[in-house]
Amino acid sequence: MGTSWKHWIMALLLGSAAALAGAQQPASAPAASMPVNPAVQSAQPLSNIVSENVFDLKKRDLAKEAKDQAARRTTQPGNNAPVWREVNSDQAHYASIPGLEAGVLIQRTGQKWRLFRNGVITVWGGWLVVLVPLLILGVFLWRGPIRLKEAPTGRVIERFTPTERYVHWTMAISFVTLGVSGIIMLWGKHFLLPVMGHQLFGWLTYVLKNLHNLLGPLFTVSIIVAFVIWVRDNLPRSGDLKWLLTLGGMFSSEHGAEVPSHRFNAGEKIWFWVGMVMLGLVLSVSGWMLDRIVPGVDYYRSTMQLGEIIHAIAAVGIICLSLVHIYVGTIGMEGAYRAMREGYVDETWAKEHHELWYDDVKAGKIPAQRSQPPAARPSEQPAKL
Secondary structure (H helix, E strand, O other): OOOHHHHHHHHHHHHHHHHHHHHOOOOOOOOOOOOOOOOOOOOOOOOOOOOOOOOOOOOOHHHHHHHHHHHHHHHHHOOOOOHHHHHOOHHHHHHOOOOOOOOOOHHHHHHHHHHHHHHHHHHHHHHHHHHHHHHHHHHHHHHHOOOOOOOOOOOEEEEEOHHHHHHHHHHHHHHHHHHHHHHHHHHHHOOOHHHHHHHHHHHHHHHHHHHHHHHHHHHHHHHHHHHHHHHHHOOOOOOOOHHHHHHHHOOOOOOOOOOOOOOHHHHHHHHHHHHHHHHHHHHHHHHHHHOOOOOOOOOOOHHHHHHHHHHHHHHHHHHHHHHHHHHHHHEOOOHHHHHOOOOOOEEHHHHHHHHHHHHHOOOOOOOOOOOOOOOOOOOOOEOOO
């Protein structure tokens, strides 16, 4: 009886400590051993996305590992953990075949790269590539195409020379081919593989992969040439900020709401500097590395994995921006596609969308005709300003 009360006090103290520890835990966090009841606790959105920081590589304490293994030999003589730790250690051992990292059996960052690629890039990048077209479709259904407020005059101004159009279409066609092939290689297994089957899908991705690698350098060259041709007209000017704050007044139906701009407005300049120059060059450099044609680079697996991640992120960004550019340049604005297809715009179009550029043409600072004129249509003649 003398010791029983001591047992009761110890049990009471232990029970109080356990209750206090349980109270300190968040009420919303279920116990690790308790299964989650979907009828009571709803699944968190995107909770199945598994990712990991590709740069988070823990440093090994080799001295401590050797000391622990020496002590383990007496208590666990059959434990082969050190063997498998060395297998999974990135350590280069002897290999008779030539090549970088031929002696590395398992590269630890490979799993981190796979989780980041299939988790963050595939899921979030995929949602962006889907949501941006839906947003554009919503704007089109709400606003419709941006039409001219005045009737065309029949007098045209040369907006793009044949050289400018050849460079643009070379860049555009190569980019669309690269974008479609990249989308199929990254996301095709989710929407094409179930339809085509493994054999046809394998042939398709093999062809697209080689086409992707061949067109990449052509896309890079077209970006460099386009930069040289249009950089002067895309330098920042006064009025660009006002254009951005109102989107140029293009979505207003009132006459005179448009913000005047020079040859390229602020929106086109953002596409030029952010989309074509910055993302285009990042995409090109990382793509050349993945093609393994950059001289002086040791193509370790970690180098290729990092290049693939940068390439995929830049690709998602430039695809989303290009969708806006393609929309405005085709069905989003009346007369915009004709400017790049034929090189000419009507005086009314130039005055409504690029009034400052039109004023320079009218004042004679910029010639209305900069190349050999084609055969004009009966109702259209080059402007004489």
